[in-house]
Amino acid sequence: MPANTKASHQMHWLKTRNLTYVILALWVLFGIIIPWFAGSLNAYSFLGFPLGYYFCVQGSLIAFVALIWIQNWRQDAIDDEFGVGDE
């Protein structure tokens, strides 16, 4: 493959990787840290729910759905920027 394509692919991968790291950090927050501290969060209330309970049954789930859609939206933009979007 030509040198400039190679450099462009490397840049594409760098951006893809950084986006993935950000998404995974948020995943740790909603999937591990918040459920861990559910007990303390229960002191607050949200929509009438104890907050910690709310995250475990609804809030984190909504966050996961949003994370995937946001990641895909950003990833499509990165792919298009480097001309490797496949559609």
Next chain:
Amino acid sequence: MSTESVSKRPAFLDNLGKVYLLYTLGFLGFFALMAVFESLGGSAQAIGIGFLLFTISIYAVIGWLSRTAEVDAYYVAGREVPALYNGMATAADWMSGASFVALAGGVYFGGYPYLGYIVGWTGGYVLVNSLMAPYLRKFGCYTVPDFVGTRYGGNTARLCAVVILVVASFTYVTAQINATGTIAAQTLGISFELGVWLGLLGIFICSMLGGMRGVTWTQVAQYIVLIIAYLVPIIWMSNKQGFGIIPHFSYGGAVARVAELEAQYGLTAALQPMAGLSVLTTPHNAPGDSMSSWKMVSLSICMMAGTASLPHILMRYFTTPSVRSARRSVGWSLLFIFLLYFSAPALATLTKLQLLDPTLATSIIGKSFADVANLEWVKHWTSVGMLAVQDQNADGILQLNEFFMRPDIVVLATPEIAGLPFVISGLVAAGGLAAAMSTADGLLLAIANALSHDLYYKIIDPAASTKRRLTVARVLLLFIGAAGALVASLKLTGILGAVAWAFDFAASGLFFPLVLGIWWKRANTAGAIAGMVGGFASGSLYLYLVFNKIMDPWLGIDDIRFGIIGMSVSVVAMVVVSLMTKEPSKEVQAMVDEVRVPSGKTILSSGH
């Protein structure tokens, strides 16, 4: 036959929206018809039979229309499934009899640590999307071991992946066939063993002729049935009992009320426990100390990593037309799964409130013992041995620790507790059957495909003709299904125990070899084999020791969380061995670079 299916396909794909809309309306129409039939005096059993026969015949028709003689269609549905429909198919593939039947009951009895399943079985999809699906789609493999075998090279790595896949999926599939049998037996009034074999027959109809293509289009149909069957009773019950039009966002008050009532009645163990049945002893929402946090989070981590390495899920993303549509379909999958998962805790809470709260007409705790024992639904579930009320302290009043129930009947019994018509119970049975059948289809296909493609074609007989490959695949499907039904009829574990194990097996053996194969160029063959063998063997050994009580669990890591042990060993073994041995060849490293670029040709060509 193949020319006929080629000319039919485009027309069907262009009209997917219309076809499934018509199907959904047809199903709702059938539901209305059954409701009328009930009001004219139709029996509960006739309604149940009607629901099962109607839905199974539709799946059978779809299975027949999707028959194929092409390798690409059989293994990956021709790679032409649009993202939205692949999302529905994945959701059905994913949500098993356990999710549908047992999840709400688990939340009812398990309290906070159990919520690890809810968070884990949804959060895993973030991993599927960021780490796995798009890259495996670009790879162009037919099965998960196909990726392992090509990325790491050599038959040993491929064979290790096949073994782990078979163990994990087989553990899971027996639970699904068990659930199919339970539902068929209860609804049709036949024996459990006969129910198991009848359920298996239904599963074969969907998968034998069309392979992945047949399974895909029946799974879409099954998703529609299962989600209607899960949401309609919850919303109906909520409206009837005055909990709000859509209870999901407003049951916060019920959570607080349940906590009050639990304190009032006291959560104590039964005076005389009954085998197989439980009384409520875990508070609904009381996270407590860091040990309970660890129990919740460790369970959730095992389920998340397992989600991202279970082959029957990953292979669904091989069926989309492109890398971008594979990613998009992960988004749809989780959205469709979310609809059920955020409903299950609502259902568990409201059902509990209905039984406990003395201000509600449906309550039984604290009522006169004789009255409760005479309730229709109590009598019905007692007669099949899934519920019991016993006045163990002989005070004539039903106490909380005198009400015994099998956890997995919460969903099935709720319509009766709330006094909904029979037609709802028929609907729930059809939904549970759809959930169990669709997951069993996916799992059986994953096992049979790995054995026929990776073991038979890639290792034993690479010169086999297309016809022979597909014949082998179908015969294997038949044998594995029969073996699964045989094991299921022995009733070894409850539905949920076996399901959690499947996730732990997959996470222990496959998670790191798959992730690092894409994300770490330095990962090599020896490392991958060490990771698979080390993780899988240590996890299995730990399970064996803890489950048989030969040793005490470390740090509360019990038999449903052994993936924590397996994964830790797997990642250490894989990294250390990879670094100690030679780095992969230039070609392999170039292949990894190529996988990371979404556009262009797949690594493995079609029909490989």
